[in-house]
Amino acid sequence: MDIDLPDVLAEVGAAFARYEQALITNDTAVLGELFRNDSRTIRYGAGENLYGYHEIQAFRGARPAVGLMRRTERTVISSYGRDTAVASTLFYRDSAPGKVGRQMQTWVRFAEGWRIVAASVSMIDEPKPAAEG
Structure with missing residues (x-):
């Protein structure tokens, strides 16, 4: 199996960037497009467990569109095969x-393009820096 093919990483990186932009601007149409429209699509959120595309879309539609700005760090994208x-x-x-x-998001390439089939979001206290020894 080919891991981290450059062209696949570039495609998923572009899809991920599109998702991030849609998230912070509350572009629910693009967010809906990027999640796979399937009853098996799952999103575990910081305070909700969403099973199926329709539950995810209902959550997006009801979520307040304020305070969505965020900055990302340590983003890692890994690909396994081409899809x-x-x-x-x-x-x-x-x-x-x-x-x-x-x-964390699992992305799969379908005929219509890259789609998220599983996602998990959580929030923790920021870990303290390790003591230098």
Whole structure:
């Protein structure tokens, strides 16, 4: 199996960047496009467990469109073959000082393009830096 093919990483990186832009601008049409329209698509959020595309879309439609700005760090995208990839990132919001968000997405290439089939989002206290020894 080919891992981290440059062209696949570039495609998924572009899809991930499109997702991030849609997220912070609350572009629910693009967010809906990028999640696979399937009853098996899952999104575990910071405070919700969403099973199926319709639950995910209902959540997006009901979510307030304020305080969505965030910055990402340590984004890692890995591809496995030509049709599967995982995107992982940390994120920070000014509205949540001392917290770090973690997001993982499984992306699969379908005829219509790259789509998220599983996602998980969580928030933890920002870990303290390791003591220098």
